[in-house]
Amino acid sequence: MPQLNGGGGDELGANDEMISFKDEGEQEEKISEDVSAERDLDDVKSSLVNESENNSSSSDSEQTERRSQPRADIESYERAREYFTEGKSLLYLQMKWPLLDVPGTATLKDSRSPTPGHLSNKVPVVQHAHMHPLTPLITYSNEHFSPGTPPSHLSPEILDPKTGIPRTPHPAELSPYYPLSPGGMGQIPHPLGWLVPQQGQHMYPITAGGFRHPYQALAMNASMSSLVSSRFSPHMVPHHPHSLHRTGIPHPAIVSPAVKQEPNGDLSPAAHSKSPGPTKKEEDKKPHIKKPLNAFMLYMKEMRAKVVAECTLKESAAINQILGRRWHSLSREEQAKYYELARKERQLHSQLYPGWSARDNYGKRKKRKRDNKIDSTPEDFSAPNKKPCVQYLPQEKMIDSPASSHSSMLDSPATPSAALASPAAPAPTHSEQAQPLSLTTKPDRQHHPHFSLLSKPSPSSSISTFSSSQPSISRPTSSSGSQLTPPLLSRPLPFASLHASLLSPSSPFHQAALHSHHALFQSQPLSLVTKSAD
């Protein structure tokens, strides 16, 4: 498997072998194409970054302007994130987005999906075979992600949450694990990476009047604007209503204004947070700035459709379990891609919403009734609502599925790189600072992993454990704290559909281990092998 990084360590420059489930030959061909495309992108981005650096000198006035146009920023961010997190976009994005003039997220999705059921990412859409949906961001060639401290002039400006004054990013924001290099994606949140998608195709609508970047400091200048604009014919360039960012890029972290946003209110979280004593009514009108997606969420968002496509499963709970397994089975490099994306996401988010806190969203969702879980009893194994995953039934030939013709499309890469200390580790936030990659195999608490009908082996103890040439690191936190208490799902998951190939790595060791437990796997509800016994 060719690597893009040329000896500088296992930088993020990897490729997207993780995304492609094709056989190796195809992968290599694909990688070759991607490398070529990346070169083109590199050239463009290099010039763009230089230009944006020039623009950064005028960031003061621009930032003032930006704060006055929070909605615009929000919209920009939304589109950008929607773009790079959704694999579905590539095929029709160019045609649809320039025509968009609707501000809301929901509307945006609708616009992008003339027939939502058909084009929504909730439906297994045929994805671009040669284009990683994240590739616009993951253009990490060696030269773009060579280890080392990024030049100070490339350090993204971050507004101090309290003062609003641009400041030098905190180490937690500029992870030493993700050294940035000049010329590439050095400015991690630099949306040019999003604006310059694969193969020179520009995904974002650029207004005739010029492109305005969400970030002043990173703003694209006129030459870039014209560069990108030239990719669109004039009729493709929408005239954005006053409510829409000049880029026409809505913000993904904001729920649709029609739903929760104040029609003409200031969407800036900073503005909200600084407004003296907002009334409850005003609180209700606050826009819901969503949390930036973490690495796993980004991974899920990308891979869900593939899993769904390969399986008749529709329940997200089951899909997520599969994705959780696959996440653990990813190599460090592969995970690192998503950690990096997530870091960019957070960084971008923090720049757009300097005053935003995750706490702001507390209560946005009704508190989950975890108490119910504790009292939950083991599910009825004979529950009838099992949906077989046809492609992965043990005896079933998978040749019917094009994607699975080579091997299970859901087979994990199974390229554990235990001794690998990837520089592309997740941002050193919290405990991950000590454990960069935070290979978050769940701790199996007191019990040791054995498959029991009554106990619930943790992911680490069951399937994921088999992939533990990777270090198994207990989650420092526990969302699972409460989640670990209930050993079983409240509903039986259609385990018949969760063939081992869906859940497990595919290394010989994994397979051997799986084989020994195969009968149990087949006969037990998923919950019995996925949740750790407590």
Add this chain to the structure above:
DNA sequence: AGCCCTTTGAAGGTC
């Protein structure tokens, strides 16, 4: 209509 389920990660809070 809205919550639940399920996953991991991030962030904030508490002790």
Add this chain to the structure above:
DNA sequence: GACCTTCAAAGGGCT
């Protein structure tokens, strides 16, 4: 520092 809680996405299931 350890631990806990909540939320982020997703969509079928459930109340």
